[in-house]
Amino acid sequence: VLLHTPFSQCTTIQTGSSQQEDSRGCEAEKETTIMTEDLSEDEEKVKEPRVRETPEDVTFDATVNTIAFHPTRDVIAAGDVDGDVYVISYSCEESGNEELWSSGHHMKSCRQLEFTQNGQELFTVSKDKSIHILNVERGKLVTRIPKAHSAAINSLKLIDENLFATGDDNGLLKVWDLRKGTSLMEMKNHDDYISDITIDQNKKILLTTSGDGTMCVFNIKRRRFDLQSEFQDGDLTSLAIMKRGSKVVCSSTAGMIYLFNWDGFGATSDRFLVPGESIDSIVPVSDTILCTASMDGVIR
Incomplete structure (x- = not known):
């Protein structure tokens, strides 16, 4: 048995x-x-890799000034204070992040970068006063505009496949035309650095915020300056168009969020204080909700 x-x-x-x-x-x-x-x-x-709720954190050797998401792929770009640019693919799988390439063409801090709408090129601006355009697939420098400004460049906004805008530490705004290889509009209406630039859906009205505490409005179709807002407390650091284009939101170093009506840029329609310190950046996540990033390291 x-x-x-x-x-x-x-x-x-x-x-x-x-x-x-x-x-x-x-x-x-x-x-x-x-x-x-x-x-x-x-x-x-052969067990499948563990899937996380979010990708693993990405660490860098130097402080990162700016990041941007690729429009169609799980890829981000980051620029740091040493002038280096990194392009990284990310994944929720464990150990799924991978550096695709890096560029060290800037001599000083990379302050802003942005992918083109088709994701084929990456624009970067720097404290070294230059503008770089890089091929995303190969990581190669395609176009370089040295001494694009007489002062350090602080902000960048792509308008369409041909036009883009840059702002510098002296408050000068330039709108560039890639077809001509030069700027088609130069305006200096701010007394301090231009912190952020955005454009409306019609690609007609361009808005800027500045360390002088104001927001300026430009009509790029007619290549003219329209108006400047009242002075606000602290530097204005970032802006976003929300509520289907009816509201403009600005953040400040005083920890304030300022609201402007679209047809009332001269004065704020509302304001509220965000707990914490200076608000360095705001990013809309929907038409009615935005995230704020403060100096205390908290996202609200």
Whole structure:
């Protein structure tokens, strides 16, 4: 009689001539168990990588000034204070992040970067006063505009496939035309650095915020300056168009969020204080919700 117990432990009760036959049966059971255990080990080796809720953090050797998402791929670009630019693919799989390439063409801090709408090129601006255009697939420098401004460039906004805008530390705004290889509009209406630039959906009205505490409005179709807002407390650091184009939101170093009506850029329609320190950046996540990033390291 052969009794099979867990872990292939065999207990044999022998009677007469059946002893040898039962021993062979016990050995067969042992072999079957060993093969099953080996199979389980192989299955463990080919187990799928663990999937996280978010990608793993990406670390850099120097402080990062600016980041941008690729429009169609799981790829981000980052520019740091050393002037280096990194393009990284990210994944929620464990150890799924990968550096695709890096560029060290800027001599000083990379302050702003942005992918083109088709994702084929990456624009970067720097404290070294230059503008670079890089091929995203190969990581190669395609176009370089040295001394694009007389002062360090602080902000960048792509308008369409041909036009883009830049703002510098002296408050000068330039709108560039890639077809001509030069700027088609230059306006200096701010008394301090231009911190951020945005454009409306019609690619007609361009808005800028500045360290002088004001927002300026430009009509790029007619190449003219329209108006400047009232002075606000602290530097205006970032802006966004929301509520289907009916509201403009600005952040400040005083920890304030300022709201402007689209047809009332001269004065704020509302304001509220965000707990914490200076608000350095705001990013809309929907038409009615935005995230703020403050000097205390908290995203709200």
